[in-house]
Amino acid sequence: MTQLIEDVLLLIFAELHRDPASLYSCILANKTWCRLAIPILWEYFSCAYNPYIHKEESRKKLYNVIAHFLPKDKLTEINIELLPSNPISNELLFNYMDFFTHLTPTWIEDMVQLTCKKDSTSVFNKLLLEYEIYFLIFSKCKNIRYFNWTKSKKLFLLCPNVKEFFSNLRHLKLNVEYMTPEILFNLTAVCQNITNLEVINNNYDEDSKDDDDLISFIRMKNNLPFLCAQLSDVISKNVVTLKKIILKLTITLISPTFFPLLVNLQYLSLYNDDDDELYDSVKWQEWEHYLSLTFFPNLQYLGTSYLPSSIECLIIERSGGKILEIDICHTLDHPTENRILIKTISEHCPMIRRLTMELINSNNLNEVCNIFSKCVHLEEIYFTTMSNGDKLNTVSKDNDQFVTKIARNFISE
Template sequence: MTSQLLTDCLNEIIEHLKEDCHTLHSCLLVNRLWCEISVRILWRNIGNFESSCQSIINSSILNTLFTCLPNESKEILHRNEIFISIPISKQPLFNYAKFCKALSIYEIGRLVDNIFRNKISFNSLSLKDRNYIVTNEFIKMFSNQISSLKKLSCYHNYYPIKFSFPYFPGVRDLSELHCCSCLPPNFFYQLSQLCHNLRTLSIDFDSYNISNELKELISLQKNLKNLKLSAKISSCASIIPTLKKHSNTVTKLHLYGNSNNLPYSFVSSFTNLQEFIFSFMGGSNFEDFRMLQYVNFSKLQTLKIPYQFPKPEYLMKFLENNGKNLKNFYTDESNKDLSLSIPDFCPNLKSLFLLFHKDELDALKTIFIKCQHLESIKVWCGKGYFNEYLSEKEIFDTVARYSPNNFCKLKIYSLSNSHVSLKDLESFFISWRKRIPKKPLSLINIKGACTSFDDYEENMKIIIAVFELL
């Protein structure tokens, strides 16, 4: 009982480290129990492994997977004269494939391709054929070993899938699917027979014909929450009626691509949206958005419009109707009227990314004064190719004097050399130290084409000295 309690506690503790791979790697070395718990978390998604030397990591993952292959697969590789540099008879410490909860067909194929690309082959197989055989053996192994798959990604048909979903028991628990519309209809048909509880669905529309099997798969879902659609080269208008069946359950909607390929007036039926990302290129007018400006999305909390946005008057009317509950607003377009309207239409914002031209300092001040819940802001500074934005000094002075008490995160994208002096920077941090209540400040500076905060070492001395006083 005591041993089980210890295991459960460690599971709970180490689970919180799942986003920190470096710490998890250290846990592997403590003892056998810590290793067993940590390795299960690390191998949930092999695509999450990160390293400063990714080629070494890729090679290690591939070698480990080779050792996990069943004897039948090893014999297939041997018959095709596909040899590896480690003894494939070596027994692994764990059945790593069984731990996997997220499977990417593309990532496995890419992993194999990267490892074998520069290796000399002494058999008659082409590189593509060799990669095809190895990739499919890995996929077969995962399909036989994974008892509960949560996420499946399959974005193109370069590596044809040979396994059949009815013999993949773990796919019944699938909650997240990322795919492209060009996959064979049978792929979607088999999946539709087993998976009715998808919560997240992401589709790239990259073929001119949308199969009825894909429509059926979408239609059969019982509780779809997150929907991401990308249409860059082909129209997906024919699938809109199927999507509308989920208008009451979908709370996150992401639309990407060309506005001509994805008519987005259908969004008006998704009135329970909490998050809406609207990312299009090549639609200078976005006339479809004119229909959305009067729709009431009473639960909307996050609105992101990177790249181009609709006519300012359309967006301002949209914010007038839906900005009261908005917590997060993001756009990298600039319009003075829009900036001035935000404090009135979106008083409860917590995070904001907006571009302020060099003559729009008053708009930033007004946002700080009226948006008293604001915690985070992202801005551009300096001179770009076509526009000049507020300077870092103006940003620092305004944040120090006008930001609300809850404010704690400043992110600056520097497009040109900074004109902030050491004295300016020191003054800013001293002002921050005197704030009541005192909250730790997260200051992030991302450099553009030119360097920013040039006297880096001296600046860091100031930052460290000031925060030691906090």
């Protein structure tokens, strides 16, 4: 009976996972409640990408617990004063490091800034502290499954246990702006169990970067083709486990040879940041070849930006008819009627519930109407017309009524 009560409590606490104040109150109730609620509360804090959404006082309390596990002798040598002014004297009731499930460098940067004396701590000593934090995380945090590598941090690669840490990851987010061929080569060797992979390439803003950043940017751009080749290797090593892929970079630099092996893929988002390559047929021939050999039996989400319609059609045609949501964006510089694409959606996506699509006009209205007649589960649709860019956004289960609304819009034009 006790086990049943704890199971019920876990369900209740799980519902409070975004309410830290209530979870904190539960922790104070009794030992059983504390034991069950503490992991959920700590997971809530670790899941936030941006630590600054929490008050500084709360962050200091969190960092103070982490600092309890850091080597005091080493930190004393480099003149690091741990947070806050009241160190923990008693033994901790839990191994709190086991409760971390997410890791982003932003949290560690914030801890270093709040821990160090602003005027007396050198840059070198801050780097040493940062290294010790990474060393602690890689040694003690056995349950981290999500790592967000969107900062220029190579320091942690020097830490022991880095191979074991990355082999335990399930979700990995990378920014190629901070990647090097050596880093990606090492990732290929250690990342063997990734289910969710997100790769981004931050937009470059000349006004916001100094000369050193400009040099790094140029170096990254020159290395991008080779980096993308290495990235293909990372994906190829994880084709069996991968269920979610998000690529936001120059898609044509990625070799699509791994696509036929992605049999378990459920979520695919392809954002081509170089729309100038949109109609370069030579670049897309290889993609068309490998997609024609691919079958996505479990695909439920497809998102694309600035891809040729032929590529989008191939992905949809090769899906298993289980797609629930499609989000497609085309560049306005290359208008298209999208008739073939719309027809492909209506014929191969009988289960779709949400559709976002641009460049709808009176020339392809018949195909749009077929979507409503064939996709009977459609609940939400978002269209952009070609003529004036006005957006029609509605959530409706009355498909006939919505088709009439679109038709009236085109007639009035």
